[in-house]
Amino acid sequence: CGGGAYDIATGKRLPKRPAEYAWGRDGRLYGLEPEGGNWRNLKVVRYRADGKPEPFEKTGTVRIGKSLFFTVDPKGNVYSTVPNGGIAKYGPDGTLVRKDFIDMPLPYSSNYGSVSSLMSDWDGNIYLSGSLKPAGHTIPDFFVGRLPWDTPTKPAPRFFYERFYGSVAKFGPEGGRLENDPKGPYRMGHNYRGYSHVRATGLQWSHVAMSYVLYRHYNYARCNCERSEFDMDRFDRIFIPNAFRFCVEIIDKQRNVLLRLGRYGTWRDAGDEGATGKRGPELGWVTSVRARDGFCLIGDNVNNRLWKVELGYHSEEKIPLRYAGNRAKKRD
Numbered sequence: 080c081g082g083g084a085y086d087i088a089t090g091k092r093l094p095k096r097p098a099e100y101a102w103g104r105d106g107r108l109y110g111l112e113p114e115g116g117n118w119r120n121l122k123v124v125r126y127r128a129d130g131k132p133e134p135f136e137k138t139g140t141v142r143i144g145k146s147l148f149f150t151v152d153p154k155g156n157v158y159s160t161v162p163n164g165g166i167a168k169y170g171p172d173g174t175l176v177r178k179d180f181i182d183m184p185l186p187y188s189s190n191y192g193s194v195s196s197l198m199s200d201w202d203g204n205i206y207l208s209g210s211l212k213p214a215g216h217t218i219p220d221f222f223v224g225r226l227p228w229d230t231p232t233k234p235a236p237r238f239f240y241e242r243f244y245g246s247v248a249k250f251g252p253e254g255g256r257l258e259n260d261p262k263g264p265y266r267m268g269h270n271y272r273g274y275s276h277v278r279a280t281g282l283q284w285s286h287v288a289m290s291y292v293l294y295r296h297y298n299y300a301r302c303n304c305e306r307s308e309f310d311m312d313r314f315d316r317i318f319i320p321n322a323f324r325f326c327v328e329i330i331d332k333q334r335n336v337l338l339r340l341g342r343y344g345t346w347r348d349a350g351d352e353g354a355t356g357k358r359g360p361e362l363g364w365v366t367s368v369r370a371r372d373g374f375c376l377i378g379d380n381v382n383n384r385l386w387k388v389e390l391g392y393h394s395e396e397k398i399p400l401r402y403a404g405n406r407a408k409k410r411d
Contacts, residue, residue, distance in 0.1 A: 103151030104199055105171075107133065111149060119145045123157055123169075135173025143167070152199040152252075160194045166207065168254070180254040181205065181281070195245075195292060195306035200315040200332055203252035208289045208309055208319075210245045210268035211257070214276060217241045217266065219287050221324065240323065242268070245292025246285040247309055247319055249332065255281020286334050290322045291366065312370035320365040320377075327368050327377055340375070341365070346382040360386040 099111045108126040123141040127133045135141060141157050143149065149159040155171035158180065166181035196208040218226065218240050226237035245268075256279070257267070263278035265285065291307050307320040316337065319328045326341035344361020363381030377386040 101150075103155065104153040104201065105151060105155040107151070107155070109149070109151055109157070114142075121146055123149055123159070135171070138173030141169050141173050148194060148197040150197045150199045150205070152203045152205075153201055154203065156203075158197060158199065158205060160197060165257075166194070166197070166205065166254075177254065179256070181207070181250055182254075182256040195289075196247075196308045196310075198309070198311045198317075200311060202315075204283070204332065205250045205252075205254070206247055206309075206311070206317065207250070208245055208247050208292065208307070210292055211248050211277075211279075211282075211285055212244070212246050212266055212287050213285060214264055214266045216287055218244055219321075219324070243290055243292065244287060244323070245289040246287045247289055247317060247330075248285045249283040249334075250281050251283060253281060255279065257282075284334050286317075286319070286330060288319050288321050288328045288330075290320070291364075307365065308367040310368050310370045310375075312375075313372065316370070318368045318370045318375055320368050322365045325362045325365065327365060327375070340388055341377065344382075346384065360388055362386075 101109055101111075103109050106128055108128065108130065110124045110126065111121055112124055114120040114122060121143055123143060125133045125135060125140075141159070143159040143161075146160045149157060151157050156176070157169040157173075158166055159169070161167045161178065165179060165183040167178045168176040168180035170176045194207050194209045196206075198206045200206070218237065222237075222240060226235070226240055228235045228237055230236065257265075257277045258280075259275060260278040261276055263276040265277050265279055265282075266274045267277055268274060289307060289309065307322060309317060309319045311317050315332045317330050317332065319330065321328045321339075324339070325343040326339045328336060329338045329340065330336050341360040341362045343363070345363060348361045360377055360379075361382075362377065362379050364379060365377060366380040367378040369376040373391075374387055374389045377388060378384075379386065
């Protein structure tokens with residue numbers, strides 16, 4: 080805890096945290112940079128597609144403070160986690176639009192690590208990962224009936240799986256709110272306090288597959304040093320790390336499961352043969368995934384591997400397109 084960045088060539092710690100960059104849905108490049116090297120005081124900066132700086136019209140930068148995650152929708156709106164209450168929205172000019180765009184009750188969001196990823200699709204919907212789950216669906220269907228409660232060892236395996244599995248949740252462009260409600264249909268982690276029931280406004284669905292999402296140790300400790308991060312590709316397909324099934328689960332934005340990539344394996348199992356892709360990714364502990372055109376990158380924290388998996392199609396068809404040019408404008 081406290082963080083740090085290191086030069087991988089020398090192993091020496093860098094004097095300040097370097098910037099992190101991501102492409103926004105509006106075609107611009109955005110960076111998350113620390114003010115004066117202080118990772119507790121972060122700002123979002125903007126660049127044109129050619130790499131030239133393009134400051135926000137009214138604010139220059141978007142200062143989001145002690146936060147780790149942001150995303151940008153097709154209209155250029157910036158969304159970031161807020162240390163004391165959910166997700167904030169900033170306009171394309173950099174000004175704050177809504178601090179409570181997605182409002183969450185404390186203490187769920189009092190530690191910014193409770194939300195471990197944040198994404199936007201082409202329709203402006205917002206996706207976040209965390210411990211929010213349907214009250215009656217706290218583990219993936221695959222494990223139902225396979226994790227007993229009545230075991231000689233206490234706590235039982237299901238206890239851990241319920242607390243280490245989270246979800247990817249989808250909210251519409253209008254945002255939403257989570258409120259404490261003892262009879263609410265959803266449950267989520269409350270730091271040291273375990274589960275609490277909540278009701279949700281604006282939530283379209285919650286897909287239970289995200290792990291590792293830690294918000295409560297067996298000994299009631301709370302740490303967010305390690306957490307998984309999901310990603311979306313340009314077709315709005317969602318790539319979800321699923322550490323306990325040793326795979327990456329790919330779903331569409333209607334929550335349909337399209338594919339699962341990977342199986343259990345150690346670094347010995349993979350070896351050179353696995354590294355060349357003949358047997359596919361053999362994973363020990365998936366922590367993050369990045370989706371790109373034609374491939375995805377999978378980070379395996381236990382086997383110390385970064386997998387590049389090429390993505391293809393069972394069938395494809397190409398059709399010629401002819402650009403109408405000015406004639407199309409005249410018809411309009």
